[in-house]
Amino acid sequence: MIDFRSDTLTKPSMAMREAMMSAEVGDDVFNEDPSIHSLQNFAADMFGMEDALFCTSGTQTNQIAINVHTQPGGEVVCHWESHIYKYEGGGIAKNSGVSARLLDGDRGRITRESIANWMNPDDVHYPITQLVSLEDTANRGGGAIYDLNEIKKIKSWCVENALPLHLDGARLMNAMVATGNDIKEYASQFDSISLCLSKGLGAPVGSLLLGKKDFIKQARRVRKVFGGGMRQAGFIAAAGEYALKSNVERLVTDHENAKALEAEFVKKDWVKDVVSVMTNIVVVNLKQNDQRDLIINKFKEKGILCMAFGVGMLRFVTHLDVSSDEIARTIEAIKTI
Numbered sequence: 001m002i003d004f005r006s007d008t009l010t011k012p013s014m015a016m017r018e019a020m021m022s023a024e025v026g027d028d029v030f031n032e033d034p035s036i037h038s039l040q041n042f043a044a045d046m047f048g049m050e051d052a053l054f055c056t057s058g059t060q061t062n063q064i065a066i067n068v069h070t071q072p073g074g075e076v077v078c079h080w081e082s083h084i085y086k087y088e089g090g091g092i093a094k095n096s097g098v099s100a101r102l103l104d105g106d107r108g109r110i111t112r113e114s115i116a117n118w119m120n121p122d123d124v125h126y127p128i129t130q131l132v133s134l135e136d137t138a139n140r141g142g143g144a145i146y147d148l149n150e151i152k153k154i155k156s157w158c159v160e161n162a163l164p165l166h167l168d169g170a171r172l173m174n175a176m177v178a179t180g181n182d183i184k185e186y187a188s189q190f191d192s193i194s195l196c197l198s199k200g201l202g203a204p205v206g207s208l209l210l211g212k213k214d215f216i217k218q219a220r221r222v223r224k225v226f227g228g229g230m231r232q233a234g235f236i237a238a239a240g241e242y243a244l245k246s247n248v249e250r251l252v253t254d255h256e257n258a259k260a261l262e263a264e265f266v267k268k269d270w271v272k273d274v275v276s277v278m279t280n281i282v283v284v285n286l287k288q289n290d291q292r293d294l295i296i297n298k299f300k301e302k303g304i305l306c307m308a309f310g311v312g313m314l315r316f317v318t319h320l321d322v323s324s325d326e327i328a329r330t331i332e333a334i335k336t337i
């Protein structure tokens with residue numbers, strides 16, 4: 001099967017498994033795992049952030065960040081299709097007692113202007129706005145990338161209003177290789193960043209939370225409360241460090257592959273349009289909504305898996321376990337459907 005359902009489906013390569021096998025480990029709740037320290041230090045350095053914390057998942061890093069930045073009764077501002085709101089099981093309310101101000105915006109991205117328009121005044125009627133959260137790349141936006149200039153405008157507005165700015169950077173490295181932006185300059189705009197190692201970077205488990213020393217100290221406490229204190233997790237941290245060192249530059253290949261699929265999809269008469277590909281996500285809008293499951297099955301019969309992505313929508317995600325040969329075979333398959 002050629003599996004485009006998600007970039008989380010990758011399996012560790014032999015070289016990654018070897019890095020895992022030879023990892024030195026210790027008890028990380030005691031803060032004594034050398035492989036976890038090594039990953040956290042490497043990532044903090046790479047991003048120019050003070051400190052980092054290795055966590056179980058991107059949901060956990062986002063939820064920890066929200067919990068540290070807010071107080072019950074407060075409000076987080078985010079796009080209405082953002083992962084933190086739509087795909088984290090209501091965790092904003094359940095874990096932190098916070099409500100969400102959901103903004104619209106082009107392809108999963110919000111602007112300084114919309115945030116400024118919706119910030120609550122200091123009035124007893126309103127929840128206190130406590131956090132702004134961005135997603136880059138934006139999954140529901142078909143892997144859309146934020147313009148760094150817009151992020152800088154949002155950041156300056158947050159600074160003026162004493163609001164922390166969080167980044168759900170599950171696929172941040174895809175954005176970085178696509179734009180060529182300086183990682184440290186980019187990261188300096190945020191008070192906290194969540195980065196997934198288990199998506200396009202190809203590690204089996206884990207996400208990193210990055211921020212200031214004091215923030216990470218609080219995050220470590222919340223991670224324990226959320227049940228995410230791990231023991232000899234250096235084995236998986238070693239996979240994560242291998243991924244950060246070896247699998248970033250190659251993301252350009254995934255982006256080229258996604259572009260190649262897009263070029264073929266737009267020729268099909270059953271396709272209404274394709275959300276213009278910016279990174280590794282291809283969202284196909286169908287002419288007839290009721291053909292979605294039929295088309296998914298036709299691909300399946302040809303050994304190709306993709307995902308339903310809403311009404312009349314398909315999602316194909318390229319990743320390191322889809323080879324150029326498999327892309328060529330997929331293009332042939334698209335021609336025959």
Ligand SMILES: *Cc1c(COP(=O)(O)O)cnc(C)c1O
Pocket residue numbers: 057058059060062083084135137138139168170171196198199207
């Ligand atoms: C995958 C993803 C996450 C985190 O998901 P986990 O499965 O919990 O690691 C967060 N945000 C976005 C945008 C994602 O795509």
